[in-house]
Amino acid sequence: MAETTSFVAQQHYPSEPKLNVAPLYFNASSQEAEVDHRHAYLYSASEDEIPTVDYLLLFSDDPVQRFLALENLRQACQEYGFFYLVNHNIPGEVLDSVLKGFSGFCDPKTIDERKVFGKSGPSDKIRWDLNSSAGENREYLKVVAHPQFHSPSNPSSLRKNIEEYHKAMRMMVVGLARAVSKTLGFEEDYIEKEFNLKSGFDVMALNLYPPNSRSKGAIGIPEHTDPGFVITLVQDVDGGLQILSHQGKWINVHIPHHAILIQLGDHLEILTNGKYKSHIHRVIVKNNEVQRISVVTLHGPALDKFISPSTEFVDRENQQKYQGMTYKESLEANGGDEIDVQSSLEKLRLV
Numbered sequence: 402m403a404e405t406t407s408f409v410a411q412q413h414y415p416s417e418p419k420l421n422v423a424p425l426y427f428n429a430s431s432q433e434a435e436v437d438h439r440h441a442y443l444y445s446a447s448e449d450e451i452p453t454v455d456y457l458l459l460f461s462d463d464p465v466q467r468f469l470a471l472e473n474l475r476q477a478c479q480e481y482g483f484f485y486l487v488n489h490n491i492p493g494e495v496l497d498s499v500l501k502g503f504s505g506f507c508d509p510k511t512i513d514e515r516k517v518f519g520k521s522g523p524s525d526k527i528r529w530d531l532n533s534s535a536g537e538n539r540e541y542l543k544v545v546a547h548p549q550f551h552s553p554s555n556p557s558s559l560r561k562n563i564e565e566y567h568k569a570m571r572m573m574v575v576g577l578a579r580a581v582s583k584t585l586g587f588e589e590d591y592i593e594k595e596f597n598l599k600s601g602f603d604v605m606a607l608n609l610y611p612p613n614s615r616s617k618g619a620i621g622i623p624e625h626t627d628p629g630f631v632i633t634l635v636q637d638v639d640g641g642l643q644i645l646s647h648q649g650k651w652i653n654v655h656i657p658h659h660a661i662l663i664q665l666g667d668h669l670e671i672l673t674n675g676k677y678k679s680h681i682h683r684v685i686v687k688n689n690e691v692q693r694i695s696v697v698t699l700h701g702p703a704l705d706k707f708i709s710p711s712t713e714f715v716d717r718e719n720q721q722k723y724q725g726m727t728y729k730e731s732l733e734a735n736g737g738d739e740i741d742v743q744s745s746l747e748k749l750r751l752v
């Protein structure tokens with residue numbers, strides 16, 4: 402695909418040597434969050450909870466390095482479902498300028514200007530909202546960024562920064578799709594084809610969480626999973642993002658500087674019949690002394706693509722766990738609009 406980065410190598414994973422390796426990289430410190438645990442027991446996240454994947458090594462010319470990096474990615478996908486991505490080749494300034502630009506956009510003095518992006522109908526391509534309640538404390542701007550790019554035109558610098566950010570992130574995600582395909586034992590274009598990523602439906606959510614002095618409760622965003630292939634996330638400061646692990650533990654996310662948090666989306670779970678799972682996450686704002694901004698992109702299949710568990714993942718021992726649906730139908734299955742990018746995983750689950 403023309404969009405792909407030049408350093409993405411054309412090698413094939415399944416034919417490479419079989420080594421038994423532990424994950425290669427783990428991140429720095431985490432702290433215990435003081436929150437209500439509805440689905441999990443009290444838990445202090447330790448230092449090695451979220452694996453780190455090195456993007457460049459996934460495409461290394463050295464077959465052993467590449468094999469080890471792909472094995473690390475496979476473990477991260479199968480045993481966690483989320484990881485920090487480093488060496489992703491997206492310049493730090495590209496990440497910083499969107500975070501900073503959105504902070505400026507959310508100036509409390511100009512709130513009336515943002516209200517023009519409030520909900521107007523089901524086909525909104527840009528949507529703004531401000532929730533300040535016990536259940537959610539978040540100001541957000543959502544934009545459909547692909548197949549057509551949409552963004553407020555004012556300020557033009559923010560539009561330019563969001564577009565540049567999305568372009569770079571999308572290019573990286575196409576490379577990641579190739580690597581993930583290999584970890585599943587397929588040709589590298591498997592996921593691009595199954596999701597028709599060339600026409601993929603991408604929605605960006607730019608979120609601002611207030612400091613606790615201005616929030617109406619402990620919750621920034623309630624528990625949810627996200628639809629799509631993968632979700633990329635960058636933030637300006639740490640502040641309360643937690644992911645529920647396979648083992649039912651809330652893990653505090655502390656993204657290393659200029660790394661990207663990758664979370665697997667519902668539709669990768671559906672495609673792989675539950676081999677690679679999406680995970681419930683939430684944001685707790687109760688302890689935040691300063692505001693926090695995150696930029697989250699849901700990289701989805703094409704809207705008209707029918708997604709169901711691939712036959713390779715279904716057999717006598719592994720019965721089909723999810724019903725198939727087009728991506729568009731699944732986004733609207735709970736009564737939401739496309740731009741809401743609501744999960745419908747529980748509706749699609751068969752067993």
Ligand SMILES: O=C(O)CCC(=O)C(=O)O
Pocket residue numbers: 606608622627634642682683684695697
């Ligand atoms: O802001 C965060 O850290 C998480 C936001 C999120 O989960 C989302 O926008 O779907």
Ligand SMILES: [Fe+2]
Pocket residue numbers: 625626627682
């Ligand atoms: Fe999310």
